[in-house]
Amino acid sequence: MTEIPDLEKNHIIAKIRGWRPEVIAELISFRGELTVVVRRDHLRSLAEFLLADPDLAFTYLSDVTGMDRFPIEPRFELNYHLLSLSRRETIRLRVRIPGDDAVTESVIPVWPTANWHEREIFDLLGIRFEGHPNLRRMLLPDDWEGHPLRKDYPVEGPR
Amino acid sequence: MTTIQTATGPEQTMVLNMGPQHPSTHGVLRVLLELDGENIIKADVDIGYLHTGIEKTAEALTYSQAITITDRMDYLAPLSNNLVYCLAAEKLLGLEVPKRAQYIRVLLTELTRIGSHLVWLGTHAIDLGAMSVFLYCFREREELLKIFELVSGQRMMTSYFRIGGLALEPPVGWTNHVEKIVQTFPSRFDEYEELLTQNRIWIGRTQGVGILSAKDAIAMGVSGPSLRGSGVDYDVRKYFPYSSYDEFDFQVPVRTEGDCYARYLCRVAEMRESLKIVRQALDKIPPDGPVKADAPGIVPPQREKMKTEMEALIYHFKIFTEGFAPPPGEVYQRIESPRGELGCFLASDGSPKPYRMRMRTPSFVNLQALQKMVEGHLVADAIASIGTLDIVLGEIDR
Numbered sequence: 236m237t238e239i240p241d242l243e244k245n246h247i248i249a250k251i252r253g254w255r256p257e258v259i260a261e262l263i264s265f266r267g268e269l270t271v272v273v274r275r276d277h278l279r280s281l282a283e284f285l286l287a288d289p290d291l292a293f294t295y296l297s298d299v300t301g302m303d304r305f306p307i308e309p310r311f312e313l314n315y316h317l318l319s320l321s322r323r324e325t326i327r328l329r330v331r332i333p334g335d336d337a338v339t340e341s342v343i344p345v346w347p348t349a350n351w352h353e354r355e356i357f358d359l360l361g362i363r364f365e366g367h368p369n370l371r372r373m374l375l376p377d378d379w380e381g382h383p384l385r386k387d388y389p390v391e392g393p394r
Numbered sequence: 395m396t397t398i399q400t401a402t403g404p405e406q407t408m409v410l411n412m413g414p415q416h417p418s419t420h421g422v423l424r425v426l427l428e429l430d431g432e433n434i435i436k437a438d439v440d441i442g443y444l445h446t447g448i449e450k451t452a453e454a455l456t457y458s459q460a461i462t463i464t465d466r467m468d469y470l471a472p473l474s475n476n477l478v479y480c481l482a483a484e485k486l487l488g489l490e491v492p493k494r495a496q497y498i499r500v501l502l503t504e505l506t507r508i509g510s511h512l513v514w515l516g517t518h519a520i521d522l523g524a525m526s527v528f529l530y531c532f533r534e535r536e537e538l539l540k541i542f543e544l545v546s547g548q549r550m551m552t553s554y555f556r557i558g559g560l561a562l563e564p565p566v567g568w569t570n571h572v573e574k575i576v577q578t579f580p581s582r583f584d585e586y587e588e589l590l591t592q593n594r595i596w597i598g599r600t601q602g603v604g605i606l607s608a609k610d611a612i613a614m615g616v617s618g619p620s621l622r623g624s625g626v627d628y629d630v631r632k633y634f635p636y637s638s639y640d641e642f643d644f645q646v647p648v649r650t651e652g653d654c655y656a657r658y659l660c661r662v663a664e665m666r667e668s669l670k671i672v673r674q675a676l677d678k679i680p681p682d683g684p685v686k687a688d689a690p691g692i693v694p695p696q697r698e699k700m701k702t703e704m705e706a707l708i709y710h711f712k713i714f715t716e717g718f719a720p721p722p723g724e725v726y727q728r729i730e731s732p733r734g735e736l737g738c739f740l741a742s743d744g745s746p747k748p749y750r751m752r753m754r755t756p757s758f759v760n761l762q763a764l765q766k767m768v769e770g771h772l773v774a775d776a777i778a779s780i781g782t783l784d785i786v787l788g789e790i791d792r
Contacts, residue, residue, distance in 0.1 A: 265723040266485050294612050295628075297728065298754035300739045314739065316726050316754070320612065320626065323633050327726065348615030351762050359449075374442040374791055383450050384750075390454040 245269065247326055250291060254284055263329075270314075270327040275339055278330050282345040285317060285326075293317040293326065296346035301356040305386035309333040311362055315342070332362060341366040359384040407435060410773070414443045419780060420517060421787030425764070427773065434776060437768045439761060444791035452751040456717030457483050457557060460748060465551040467753060468789040470513050473499075473506040473542070474731040475789075476555040479751075481636055482727035482738040483557045486720040487692060494683040495559040496638045501572065501675035502545070502554070503637075503729075504668040508579070509538040510732035510784075511661050515586060518658070518781040522599045527589055534582050537575055544568050558693035559686035569676055576673050583665055590658070600654035604767040604779035607652055614766065615759040618734025619664060620783055623657035625650035630730040637729075641678070642671050654782040661784075692718050717746030724750075733757050733784055755789035 242248055242262050251259060251271070258281050261272035273281055285293040295318040302312040311332040318325050332339055341364040342349045353364040354373040361382035364370060372379060381388055413424040422443035428436040448467060452460040464479045465472040477499055484491060491499075516531030539549040545564045546554035554561050590596045606616065611624040621628055629646040631639045647663035649656035686693045694713050695706035712718075724741040734756030741750040760783050767779040 266488065266725050268725060270724070296615055297735060298726070298737050298739065298752070300726075300750070300752040300754075302741060302750045302752075314724070314726075316737065316739070320628055325634075325726075346615070347613045348759060348762060351758065372442075374445040376442075383447060388450075390450060 242269070247271075247291060247324070250288065251281070251284070254288075255280075268325070268327060270329050272329045272331065275330050275332060278328070279340045279342060279345070281328065282315075282342050285328075286345050291319060292321050293319045293324075295320050296342070296348050296352075297325075299342075299349055299352035299356065301360040301362060301384065303360060303384060303386045305334070311337055311360065313339065313356070313362070337361060338363040338365060340364070343367060358382070361385065406430060412776070414440075417521075420785055423761075423780070423785065423787055423790075425776070425780070427768075427776065429773065432772050432774075434768050434771055434773060437765050437776070439764055441758075441761070441787070441790050444787050446792065448792040449751055449753065452748050454747065456746050457720070457748060458713070458717060460751060461556060462551070462553050464753075465553055466788065467755060467792055468510075468731065468733070468736075468757070468786045469550060470510040470786055471503075471506045471732045472550055472552050473502050473554060474510075474729065474736060475753075476553060477503055477637070478727055478729045478731070478736050478738045478753075479740075480555045480557050481729065482725055482740040483720070485725045485727055486723065486740055486742055487557070487689075487718075489558055489687055489689055489692065491559050491637075491687050492684045493638065494680050495685040495687075497675050497679045498560060498564065498685065499555060499637050500639065500642065501672055501679070502542070504671045504675070505538050505541060505572070505575070507668045507732045508665050509535050511665050512538075514661065514732075514781075514784045515658075518778075518784075519590065519596075521777050521781045522596065524590065524593075524596065527586055530582070530586065530589075534579065541568070541571050541575070544571060556686075556693070558689050559684070563685055569679070572672065572676060576669055576676065579669055580666065583662060587662060591662075597655060599774075599778055600658055600782070601651075603654045603771070603775045604782055605651075605653045606763055606767055608650075610766055611652070611763065614763040616734070616763050617756050617759065618730070618732070618784075619647075619657055619660045620734065620760050620763070622646065622648045623660045624652035628735075630728050630735055634728060636727070642674050644668075644671050644674075654778050657782050719744055719746045728754075731756060733786065733789075734760060753789070753792060755792065757783075757785040757787075758790045761785050761790060 258277040260274050263270040285291050297316040297318050300314040304310050309331040313330045315328040356362050357370050358372045407428050407430050410427045413419040414422040424440040426438040427434050448463050464475040468475050512531040512535045516528035519527035542552050543549045546552040606624050608624045608626050611621050627648045644667045647660045690709050695709050699706040720742040722744040726739045728735050728737040737754030739752035743749040768776045
């Protein structure tokens with residue numbers, strides 16, 4: 236539960252900075268977990284870099300989590316939890332997405348496991364993924380209206 | 395409802411709807427199979443029949459209340475679900491749990507792992523035609539459920555782990571029951587292996603069936619025994635130890651074949667390793683000491699104290715009326731559940747209710763690999779492949 240003492244000395248950050256410093260919008264360290272906030276249009280290229288670089292090798296995408304910060308804009312947040320099996324390291328990528336343009340690029344070509352995660356996020360939060368081969372509702376019926384995990388969707392009562 | 399896009403047109407092939415009420419889909423899984431004779435050309439998985447909005451519900455509950463709904467996701471391993479949620483909340487709060495509680499957590503989650511693998515083995519065997527294994531496995535599982543009932547009062551929906559430790563002190567003499575299990579179970583595992591491991595029908599139905607390469611398994615995010623059967627040694631207990639797992643000595647069984655038989659061997663070996671951990675935990679657990687962290691305002695005070703101390707009464711009232719508020723931030727906690735990497739993403743906005751609780755459930759991710767495992771194979775092998783992934787629909791649909 237130690238905080239990462241110096242973000243500047245972290246080798247993952249240094250690697251990304253050495254590659255393309257402009258992709259990092261913000262760095263967050265909380266409870267020993269490192270979060271790299273990425274601009275939406277850089278996500279895909281950073282994903283490819285993190286996978287392909289032999290010193291990073293983030294081959295395993297654990298999870299993609301969507302979150303709604305309504306009414307704060309940009310309201311949506313996607314968290315990509317990456318894992319490097321060879322180096323036993325983890326990192327979280329975060330993308331912020333505005334509510335009036337809830338769309339981002341799919342990372343399925345980089346990590347095929349993102350397929351179902353992205354479908355689920357589309358279903359429950361209504362964020363669209365460009366280039367997703369099968370972007371349909373997953374957990375809810377096809378004719379369902381609304382996206383339940385949005386904060387303006389009530390837990391109970393009329394919608 | 396989902397319709398399938400046929401690959402070759404309707405003349406040569408037929409579409410078979412398997413599930414959602416089919417005994418070998420282990421719940422309410424629906425698979426649409428496009429068949430050419432007995433060969434599967436295309437498989438389309440349809441889920442969501444058990445969706446109950448657990449993640450949304452959690453946002454309306456306090457941190458302590460939300461523990462009860464985590465039980466209901468993976469109903470074969472409720473304690474693993476409790477554990478990941480509690481660890482995530484404790485990480486968010488920066489709370490340290492007493493060693494005694496950590497060891498008891500390890501012991502009980504390992505028993506959960508055995509119990510879950512027993513259900514898997516029994517149902518997998520019955521799918522493939524071996525009836526007797528099912529009966530033996532459920533007989534043994536009953537012994538484990540009795541222990542859960544002993545410590546928590548519940549056989550299945552235990553909610554025994556709480557934020558900061560355990561719900562209550564386990565009853566006097568409970569370790570004797572665990573001791574009995576540690577002594578009797580190895581011979582029971584030998585019995586199952588005698589029935590199956592060299593059984594020609596079993597080998598015929600599982601060997602070379604549902605092959606998943608290491609590369610595909612990693613790309614699809616498969617975890618747990620399903621990944622280790624493909625030759626990748628990723629086990630969260632070893633990679634990112636939690637709850638004092640680094641103090642235990644155990645092996646992670648890995649097979650390289652990547653077929654149903656390899657995953658079977660992995661899980662059986664894992665049950666034996668779990669018993670080893672249970673054995674060590676029994677020796678490690680101190681006879682007395684606290685099972686809850688000393689964190690007033692988060693951990694409910696003892697009943698006795700409430701009768702004599704004003705502060706204890708106030709804390710009790712505050713915890714159960716308004717709850718407690720962790721600092722704003724997000725954490726992701728992963729543990730090794732019986733099915734693989736179980737992750738809990740917990741976001742706090744500084745209020746007493748989780749702003750977002752996300753469960754990365756291993757069954758959900760593992761099921762994605764099914765398509766790859768069955769396409770181009772026989773229908774009968776699809777049954778084996780679904781069984782070998784060890785899915786629980788409760789945690790897939792949440």
